[in-house]
Amino acid sequence: MPLISPKLSLSIVDGAVAARAISKVSKIAERILKGEEKVFCLKPLQIDKAKERVKNFSSLCLMKKLQNSVSEQVSISEGCLGNCSYCTSKFARGKLKSFYPTYILKEINQLLEYGFKEIQLTAQDTAVYGLDKNGPKLPQLLEEISKIPADFKIRVGMMNPKFAKLIYKDLISVFHSNKIYKYLHLPVQSGDNKILEKMKRGYRVEDFEKIVYEFKKEFDDLLLATDIIVGFPGEDEKSFQKTVKLIERVRPHIINITKFSPRPGTEAKNWQQLPQTLKNERTKILREISQDIRKEDNQKFLGKVFEVLITEKRKNETLLSRTNSFKAVILKEGKIGEKQKVKITDYKINYLIGKILN
Numbered sequence: 001m002p003l004i005s006p007k008l009s010l011s012i013v014d015g016a017v018a019a020r021a022i023s024k025v026s027k028i029a030e031r032i033l034k035g036e037e038k039v040f041c042l043k044p045l046q047i048d049k050a051k052e053r054v055k056n057f058s059s060l061c062l063m064k065k066l067q068n069s070v071s072e073q074v075s076i077s078e079g080c081l082g083n084c085s086y087c088t089s090k091f092a093r094g095k096l097k098s099f100y101p102t103y104i105l106k107e108i109n110q111l112l113e114y115g116f117k118e119i120q121l122t123a124q125d126t127a128v129y130g131l132d133k134n135g136p137k138l139p140q141l142l143e144e145i146s147k148i149p150a151d152f153k154i155r156v157g158m159m160n161p162k163f164a165k166l167i168y169k170d171l172i173s174v175f176h177s178n179k180i181y182k183y184l185h186l187p188v189q190s191g192d193n194k195i196l197e198k199m200k201r202g203y204r205v206e207d208f209e210k211i212v213y214e215f216k217k218e219f220d221d222l223l224l225a226t227d228i229i230v231g232f233p234g235e236d237e238k239s240f241q242k243t244v245k246l247i248e249r250v251r252p253h254i255i256n257i258t259k260f261s262p263r264p265g266t267e268a269k270n271w272q273q274l275p276q277t278l279k280n281e282r283t284k285i286l287r288e289i290s291q292d293i294r295k296e297d298n299q300k301f302l303g304k305v306f307e308v309l310i311t312e313k314r315k316n317e318t319l320l321s322r323t324n325s326f327k328a329v330i331l332k333e334g335k336i337g338e339k340q341k342v343k344i345t346d347y348k349i350n351y352l353i354g355k356i357l358n
């Protein structure tokens, strides 16, 4: 289980390791098997994690994965610079540690040599990349990755608006690279500034809307994903309606909705909680709005032609492919790794259905 606080974890299990010290897990197990009780390890990694991964590159494992997918995740940092009042990840992951660009680039180069075609950059918050060092920040890292002379796509993972607002102009400029998916994952969490303050998110609704507006102005095919926490302590009807209005204004194509549930050891755990029935009701309302938006968006794709990259074999003999903005298109034919021109013939809520044009 993830280590939230040593005291709490060790009241349930005999041993615990922080995520940043995961390589110590076998040592902890050995000590427990020798009879030690309540062992934990919080020690951060001594070396750059990206460097460690490059060293341990497992060709066998990757070759096996390549048979079904040409997409691989590359983690660019660990930890964050946030201090959200409800979050336990910050305890488990610790302070921001950006991995050295040299090793990130090496890892990506290795993956491309093996035949991977889609690189998904991940982190707790990709927007903070490099803020703990003097080196390149996220836009510069993306620029370097885009310069790699190979045919591939980059998907940038979640960015906290608090830090995205500092770099969005440079980001927009680098997003013009045809290697970068026009996909923006910007978790707003609430449409009410009063709640955002309680969450200690460090931005206002206006900041979120400004970033989205600037991206949409530049990329008409932008696919916006956001996250909403429903039923945070203090969310009254007025706050919830502000979230509804924000969603209706901005119309994110993907909305990840989470019902708030208090986590041990966090500030928000001590605040008065909303009744579960109310959280359920509000979640249902948001889900319906989200589905309507998606349905309407998907309808607009019907009959249109896109170039897609086929990235994955699915269990039911179909293939998953991605448009330039990371929209999922399911195909019945084709080969993973290929780029194809497809016509959209149908859709479901979560994906489009396409046919390859010969």
Ligand code: SF4
Binding pocket: 080, 081, 082, 083, 084, 087, 088, 089, 090, 124, 125, 160
């Ligand atoms: S929710 Fe906040 S504190 Fe937690 S990982 Fe994200 S930015 Fe960091």
